Amino acid sequence: MRNFAKHTSHYLPLLGILLLGVLAFALFSYDRGFQIAVSIAVALAYVAWGVMHHHLHRDLHLSVFIEYLIVASLGLVIVFSLIFRS
């Protein structure tokens, strides 16, 4: 919570992007192509957010970038495995 309070102005846009992603999935449940595009867009936005956030806090390192990339990739793999299975 302490961390969240300290970085509220950064976390709010991230939460907004993620909420929009969930909404898009729910509203366009019939359009697989759109769901794939939304997944990729949110994953890229998440990595971009991480890079910008850590750059502004002057603690951006390669390992941090890779960490966000791996988390985003894992999320994409999980979502794609379901989209292409449905």
Added chain:
Amino acid sequence: MTFLPGLGSKVLGYAANISPDEVIRLTNEKRVQNGLPPLVLNSTLSAAALAKGTDMINKDYWAHVSPNGTQPWKFFMDFGYRYRYAGENLARDFSNASSAVDAWMASPSHRGNMLSAKYKEIGIGVVEGDLAGVDTTIIVQFFGTKYADSLPVAPVAQTKGATPTPQPKAVVLATPIPTFSPVGTTTLSTPKPILISPFNTTKNVSLVIVGVLLGVLVIDGLVTSRRRIVRIGGRTFAHLAFLGMILAVVLILKAGQVL
């Protein structure tokens, strides 16, 4: 496709309990709710829908137009249904009629077919078979208005993604209208016990993986916070939020496709 070689029989597939009558009832329910007259069941359209579904299973394709270029309207004409207006909705891998109808209604183009004032009749074909190695159930929904019920103009056909093919004004049937069973349901292969739904299996595995990761991140966040450990790394809260979104998406996603 044999998922577990030792069993020697198909175990992958989508079990379904879909009645054509139920699909029609639900479709008409949606139409009445939107102030439209209900569609009348036409057994010719049902037979044509059944033929289309059978063709999709036999030639292993999931599309409005078959790999050899056969338009869906050909099935109308083959069964002697001279249409003024024609439409097609397809669905697969749904476990019941209600979820298929809801999926069509959620899609603007399919909803347009279901709620079109142009159509007067409906036919449903439900076919079970193997599509791309997985046992599945295909629902073919044919809409139509007979040529004789309207003014003598060129027939117009509508479907999502298919281009209407111009039809001649005078149609001579070279062969008699085929006989058919009034209920459009068939099973092309001997029913095999469906034990594993690919989608549900993948969904459950995904939920476990995301759940474990979320738990690990929460514990990691609590430990580093209490011990005031300073380290170079990503924000735990951000990872939690992202994986929380993935969890929500996994819960939202459902089996079944419409076309």
